[in-house]
Amino acid sequence: MKVIIVDTYQEISDKAFEIIKDIVVNKKDAVLGLATGSSPIGIYNNMIQDHKENKTDYSNVVTFNLDEYVDLPKEHKQSYYSFMNDNLFYGINVKKENIHIPTGVGVDLEKACLDYENNIGNYEIDVQILGIGSNGHIGFNEPNTPFDSTTHIVTLAEKTRLDNQRFFNDLSEVPTKAITMGIATIVKSKKIILVANGSKKKEAISRTIEGEIGLDCPATILQNHPDCTIIIDKEAASLLKNKYE
Ligand code: F6R
Numbered sequence: 591m592k593v594i595i596v597d598t599y600q601e602i603s604d605k606a607f608e609i610i611k612d613i614v615v616n617k618k619d620a621v622l623g624l625a626t627g628s629s630p631i632g633i634y635n636n637m638i639q640d641h642k643e644n645k646t647d648y649s650n651v652v653t654f655n656l657d658e659y660v661d662l663p664k665e666h667k668q669s670y671y672s673f674m675n676d677n678l679f680y681g682i683n684v685k686k687e688n689i690h691i692p693t694g695v696g697v698d699l700e701k702a703c704l705d706y707e708n709n710i711g712n713y714e715i716d717v718q719i720l721g722i723g724s725n726g727h728i729g730f731n732e733p734n735t736p737f738d739s740t741t742h743i744v745t746l747a748e749k750t751r752l753d754n755q756r757f758f759n760d761l762s763e764v765p766t767k768a769i770t771m772g773i774a775t776i777v778k779s780k781k782i783i784l785v786a787n788g789s790k791k792k793e794a795i796s797r798t799i800e801g802e803i804g805l806d807c808p809a810t811i812l813q814n815h816p817d818c819t820i821i822i823d824k825e826a827a828s829l830l831k832n833k834y835e
Pocket of ligand 1: 624627628656720728729730811
């Protein structure tokens with residue numbers, strides 16, 4: 591696990607973007623694993639600005655998103671489908687047919703999970719971007735999700751619903767279920783970049799980097815990944831005991 595500690599959110603986004611750009615420039619048909627939430631927005635802004643200025647080409651890039659709410663229509667402002675269009679896809683030349691986001695509405699959900707997993711299996715994710723929940727979740731794999739899980743339906747932890755309430759008018763509007771890549775699906779990615787900022791993430795980050803690997807903090811499994819970089823600010827790093835870059 592490589593740990594990079596910087597001062598600002600912008601620096602987190604810049605460092606993560608450098609790694610992603612290098613992959614996209616060197617492999618025209620790179621496969622990107624994408625996350626939603628606040629953490630990756632700076633990375634996506636960098637990708638959009640760079641595409642505008644340097645014409646970095648995404649026309650053969652394939653994307654897979656980590657997760658989507660169940661029972662929230664695609665058109666809803668807070669669906670991850672809308673999030674990705676509003677925060678990234680509108681500003682780069684990725685082709686619609688190369689974008690994959692789980693569907694959480696109007697489908698046989700069990701079948702949708704299997705299909706999504708099989709579809710990912712046709713590719714290899716070159717780099718997976720991750721945020722981390724304040725309870726240590728990755729994707730929507732909440733504490734106690736088996737490490738060998740594949741794409742599945744989850745009941746969101748109360749903590750996650752409370753954390754995500756800020757995007758909705760009130761808690762009752764926050765969906766209770768989601769479809770998520772599993773932990774086994776995520777760790778199959780060749781490279782993983784986890785970004786986190788702010789003191790709300792400090793417990794989860796200290797456990798992930800320096801704690802014991804355990805189901806109660808799903809992100810701890812990343813300690814076993816051969817190529818995982820964690821990029822955080824000083825607030826998120828404030829409980830770490832060891833020295834890092
Ligand atoms: C989002 C996702 C989640 C978030 C996590 C952190 O696709 O899978 O694991 O990365 O909940 O969310 P933010 O970045 O909003 O703090």
